[in-house]
Amino acid sequence: MQATLMLLLMLSAPTPFSDAPSVEEAANNYLKAVGGAQKQASISTLKLTGMYVYNGIEHPMVIHRKRDDKVRFDIQGLNRFGTQFSPEIKVVRAYNGKEAWGMGESRQSKGAYALPAEAAATLKNEAPFECPLVDYKKKGHKLLMVGSADVDGADTWHLEVTLAGGGKQHWYLNKKTWLPAKMAVEGAGGRFAPGSWIFDEWRKVDGIMIAHFVFMEEGIFSREYFIEKVEVNPTVQDSVFNKPAS
Amino acid sequence: MLLKGLCLITMTALLPVSAADWLQFRGPNRDGVAIEKGLLRAWPEGGPKEFWRVPVGAAFSAISVEGDKLYTMDSDDAGEYVLCADAKTGKTIWRTELDALFTNNFGNGPRSTPTVEGDTVYALASRGTLAAVNKADGSLIWKTDIKTFGSEIPTWAFCAAPLIVDDQLILETGGKDGKNLVSFNKKNGEVNWTASNDDQAYSSPVLMELGGIRHIVALSKEHIAGFTLDGKEMWKQAFVQELGIKPAPPLIIEGDKIFVSASYDAGAKLVQLKASGGEIQSESLWEAKVMNNHFNGSVAQGRIIYGFHKATFKCMDVVTQEQKWVKRGLGKGSLIMSDGLLFVMGERGRLVLVEATPKAYTEKGSMQVLTGRCWTQPTLSNGVLYVRNNKEMVALKVK
Numbered sequence: 001m002q003a004t005l006m007l008l009l010m011l012s013a014p015t016p017f018s019d020a021p022s023v024e025e026a027a028n029n030y031l032k033a034v035g036g037a038q039k040q041a042s043i044s045t046l047k048l049t050g051m052y053v054y055n056g057i058e059h060p061m062v063i064h065r066k067r068d069d070k071v072r073f074d075i076q077g078l079n080r081f082g083t084q085f086s087p088e089i090k091v092v093r094a095y096n097g098k099e100a101w102g103m104g105e106s107r108q109s110k111g112a113y114a115l116p117a118e119a120a121a122t123l124k125n126e127a128p129f130e131c132p133l134v135d136y137k138k139k140g141h142k143l144l145m146v147g148s149a150d151v152d153g154a155d156t157w158h159l160e161v162t163l164a165g166g167g168k169q170h171w172y173l174n175k176k177t178w179l180p181a182k183m184a185v186e187g188a189g190g191r192f193a194p195g196s197w198i199f200d201e202w203r204k205v206d207g208i209m210i211a212h213f214v215f216m217e218e219g220i221f222s223r224e225y226f227i228e229k230v231e232v233n234p235t236v237q238d239s240v241f242n243k244p245a246s
Numbered sequence: 247m248l249l250k251g252l253c254l255i256t257m258t259a260l261l262p263v264s265a266a267d268w269l270q271f272r273g274p275n276r277d278g279v280a281i282e283k284g285l286l287r288a289w290p291e292g293g294p295k296e297f298w299r300v301p302v303g304a305a306f307s308a309i310s311v312e313g314d315k316l317y318t319m320d321s322d323d324a325g326e327y328v329l330c331a332d333a334k335t336g337k338t339i340w341r342t343e344l345d346a347l348f349t350n351n352f353g354n355g356p357r358s359t360p361t362v363e364g365d366t367v368y369a370l371a372s373r374g375t376l377a378a379v380n381k382a383d384g385s386l387i388w389k390t391d392i393k394t395f396g397s398e399i400p401t402w403a404f405c406a407a408p409l410i411v412d413d414q415l416i417l418e419t420g421g422k423d424g425k426n427l428v429s430f431n432k433k434n435g436e437v438n439w440t441a442s443n444d445d446q447a448y449s450s451p452v453l454m455e456l457g458g459i460r461h462i463v464a465l466s467k468e469h470i471a472g473f474t475l476d477g478k479e480m481w482k483q484a485f486v487q488e489l490g491i492k493p494a495p496p497l498i499i500e501g502d503k504i505f506v507s508a509s510y511d512a513g514a515k516l517v518q519l520k521a522s523g524g525e526i527q528s529e530s531l532w533e534a535k536v537m538n539n540h541f542n543g544s545v546a547q548g549r550i551i552y553g554f555h556k557a558t559f560k561c562m563d564v565v566t567q568e569q570k571w572v573k574r575g576l577g578k579g580s581l582i583m584s585d586g587l588l589f590v591m592g593e594r595g596r597l598v599l600v601e602a603t604p605k606a607y608t609e610k611g612s613m614q615v616l617t618g619r620c621w622t623q624p625t626l627s628n629g630v631l632y633v634r635n636n637k638e639m640v641a642l643k644v645k
Contacts, residue, residue, distance in 0.1 A: 055352070056577050056593035056619035083351035084619075152572045153606075198574060215557070215574045220511045222557040224575065 023143035026157055026173060027133040033178035035208035040134065043208060047231040050212075053224040055082040061225070069097045069127040070241040080105055093119070095127045096241035103244070112243045122218075125169075125185050126197075132161050133171060140164030151181040152198065177202070179209060195219065206232040268311045268627040271359035271407030273582065276452045277497060278545040280584035280626035285645050287587070289599050289611025297630065297641040300336035303327070304636035305355035311627035312362045315339070315381075318634065319369060321347050321355030328360055328369035328379060333630065336639060340384035348372030348403045353619065353636050357405035357448075361415075368415055368432070372403035376417065378435065388435035395421025395428060400446060405493055407450040409462070411475060414438055416462055420446030427451065427464050429477060439477035444468045447492035447508075454498055457521025463496045463504055470496060470506045470517060472526055481519070481528035486512040494539035494553075499546050503531070505564055509540035509556060516564060536567045541621045542580035545588070550604045552588055554579055559590065561604050570604035580623035589631055589644075595620045597633060597642075615640055 021029065031037055044067045052061035052075045060076040072094035079086040092103040093115065100120035103112045115123065132141045146158040149172055156172035163169065168186035173179065184196040195218070199211035214225040272278045286294060303320030310317045316333045319326065320341075326348065329341040347354060348371075358370040366387060370376050374397070377389035392404065397420030406418040415430040426446055429438040444466030451464040454472070461480055462473045467490035471482035485492075485506055492508040499505050499516070507514035513535035520527045537544065537555045544553025551564045557578050561570040577593025587610070588600040595616030601608040616635045625632040629645025 053577060053594065056621065058594060081351065084353075150569075152574070153569075200574065213575060217556075220509070220556075224557070224577065226575075 020145050020147060020157065023136075023145050023159060026145065026159055026178075027136055027143065029178040030131065030133045030173055030180070033209065034131075035204075037134075039207045040130065043232055044129075045233055045236045046129075046210075047234045047236065048210075048227050049229040049231075050225060050227040052078070053226065054078065054221075057082060057085050059085065063225075064236050064240055065129055066236050066238070066241065067129045069095070069124075069129060070238070071095050071123065071127040072241050093123055094241050094243070095120075095123045096238070096243070097127075099243055100124060101243035114243075131171070131180065132163060132169060133159070136161070146170075148175075154181050156181050180211075205230040208232065266628045267313065267362075268309075268625050269363065270310055270361040270410075271308060271450055272495065272543065272623070273625075275498075276409070276450070276495060278543060278582045278623070280582060282584045282626060282629065282645070285585045285587055285629065286599075287610060289613070289644075293597065293611060293613025293615065293642070294631070295643040297334070297643055298336040299638055299640045300331070300338075301637060302634055302639040303355060304353060305357070306353060306622050306636070307356045308359040308622050309625040309632045309634060309639070310360050310362050310367075311625060311630075311632065312381075313628075316625075316632060317360045317362055317367050317369075318639070319344075319356035319358065319360060319371075323347065326356045326371045326373075328367060328377070328384070330367070330381070330384060331639075333627075333632075333641070336641060342377075342379050342384040342386065344369060344377050344389070345371035345373045345375040348399070350402065353621075355636065357403050359407045361408045361410055363410045363432070366432070368408040368410065370404055370406065370408060370417065372405075373399055374404050374419075376408070376415075376430070376435070378415075378432065387433075390430070390435045392417065392419040392421070392428070395419045395425040395440065396423060397421050397446065400448065400490075402448060402491070405448040405450075406446075409451050409453060411453055411460070411462070414475070416451055418446050418449055418451065418464065418466070426466055427462070427473060427477070441473055441477040441479065442466060442471065444471075445490055447490050449492050450495045452496050452498065454504075454519075456502055456519055456526060459521050459524065459526060461526065463498075465492050465496050465506055467492070470504060470515065472519070472528070480526045483515065483517050483528050483530050485515050485533070493541055494543035497544055497546055497551070499551070499564055500549060503564075505544070505546070505551065507537045507539035507544065507553070509538040511535060511538065513538060531565070532567060534567060536562060536569070540578045542578075542623050545581060545583040547583065547602055552581060552583065552602065554581075557593070559607075561607070563604070571607045573600075573607045578621070580621065582624050582626055584626050589624050589626060591620055591622075591624050591633055593620055594618075595635065597624070597631075599644075615642070 046065040048063040052059045062074045064072045075091045077085040078091045100115040100123045142162040144160040149158040161169045170184040172182040198215040201212040212227040216223045307319035325343045330339045360369040374393040378387040409416045415432040425440040426442040447467045449465040468487040469482040472480040497505040504517045514537040515533040516531040518529045544551045559573040581590040590598040597615040599611040620635045631642045631644045
């Protein structure tokens with residue numbers, strides 16, 4: 001009798017995410033929310049200027065992005081431990097789709113060098129020009145609708161993305177806006193390796209939505225990106241992302 | 247009802263004579279709460295009126311206020327000082343050197359906040375000089391070196407704020423062989439008693455009264471523990487014993503619980519205390535990574551707490567651990583509370599007025615009051631909010 005009652009209750013109760021969209025719907029809604037497929041496809045470079053904040057110190061920052069997975073961060077005044085603003089130092093971290101490299105981590109370091117594995121992995125996670133939800137089938141990624149999740153008080157849909165090249169990411173799309181509230185990397189988040197990115201202050205620039213605040217949790221530490229200026233489709237040479245000859 | 251009555255008695259017993267004064271680290275009851283009413287419920291565009299702004303030497307020391315005088319610490323290339331300034335103008339009245347300058351890449355100078363009591367100001371310099379100076383002119387009454395208990399200057403310097411209980415000054419010293427917690431005679435600096443075999447944790451003890459028993463609650467590297475006023479251990483609970491950096495002081499919750507928190511992924515712990523037959527028993531209610539206070543402590547509104555979980559400003563129910571809301575963009579800030587309002591100092595000098603409610607994060611005003619790194623919590627006294635960093639000190643009209 002008790003078992004029958006339990007079964008009836010189970011059958012009549014909605015599943016935790018019975019109203020969840022399919023992964024295809026979620027991916028489509030995301031794409032519409034950020035500006036639409038046509039608009040997204042028309043963009044091949046981005047230049048973001050703003051402030052990188054670490055340990056309470058502001059560092060002027062420029063980020064260059066280029067399809068498909070080229071990224072370069074130039075951060076002014078950031079010394080190795082983020083103790084204070086060091087005007088003589090400019091840190092560069094870049095990935096050209098093949099090689100992750102850095103420059104200027106300390107007063108002593110001279111020339112460019114290959115990034116250690118943990119830092120390289122972080123940069124590669126940040127490198128893709130597009131979110132993996134875009135053209136996920138074509139790219140070979142696999143999506144799974146995990147269900148509802150709360151991110152900083154926002155109701156979100158949690159999607160698990162198994163990347164074609166290996167590894168898993170978790171994307172949390174705001175149910176109202178379909179914009180990402182958070183992305184987390186499975187298996188990362190060690191003592192110094194970023195494990196999650198929180199996106200906020202979305203604003204439309206030239207028809208596309210850009211998060212103007214990004215909070216990155218890196219194990220026991222965190223960093224904040226405050227984007228102040230966005231340039232869409234500026235001219236950016238591929239060489240910007242290549243490691244200079246030492 | 248009886249419990250509520252007891253809580254009220256407890257709170258009243260700890261208050262200073264003038265509730266509007268802010269005589270020590272984290273205010274009247276060392277809990278980050280100012281007993282003020284009639285404060286501005288919202289700020290005009292650009293923030294509240296600025297009374298004054300003065301340069302100050304490097305320090306992370308917060309500000310204590312009594313009447314029309316304020317007390318803090320600062321430094322210059324030569325040394326570290328405790329100073330008194332006119333609270334109406336910010337002008338320095340006296341400045342007394344205590345020790346040589348402590349330097350550190352994250353910021354030089356004193357970390358401890360002076361305690362004002364009676365005619366005396368008590369202050370701890372970074373290198374371990376503990377001093378009592380005359381409140382009127384800054385002249386030295388006594389001083390001692392807390393390193394004599396066997397400690398060395400810790401990596402981030404001596405930070406604890408002196409706690410005055412009756413005739414005692416109680417302080418974490420980092421001393422060895424049962425001398426981590428030391429009671430000094432506040433009049434002459436002589437040692438009354440020593441306690442605790444634990445190691446230091448950059449933590450300031452607090453006074454708690456439960457079931458008619460006044461006792462000291464101190465956080466060390468290994469434990470959160472209670473001590474009688476003559477230094478006997480009453481209870482203790484382990485808390486992330488491998489971490490020796492726990493500057494956020496213990497926070498009393500609803501009169502009978504203790505909340506402790508630390509960063510570096512340590513998390514937090516809630517301990518239930520029960521008084522019976524002159525003794526106090528402790529029980530761990532939970533320990534979890536739901537709140538990581540780094541530099542500054544949380545504030546409590548009943549069972550709701552507001553605090554910085556690493557670089558995320560967070561409101562939670564401390565009993566159920568339920569998160570109520572979060573706000574990012576303020577870094578590892580600090581905060582105090584009064585009259586249903588939170589005064590939040592962002593790590594980069596943005597000061598924000600926030601409604602103290604678990605319902606939602608609601609800003610009622612903000613201003614960029616300071617620039618650069620701001621790790622010092624604000625002070626509220628007599629309708630004036632005092633903030634500082636390692637370069638400037640500012641007074642704002644918030645009433």
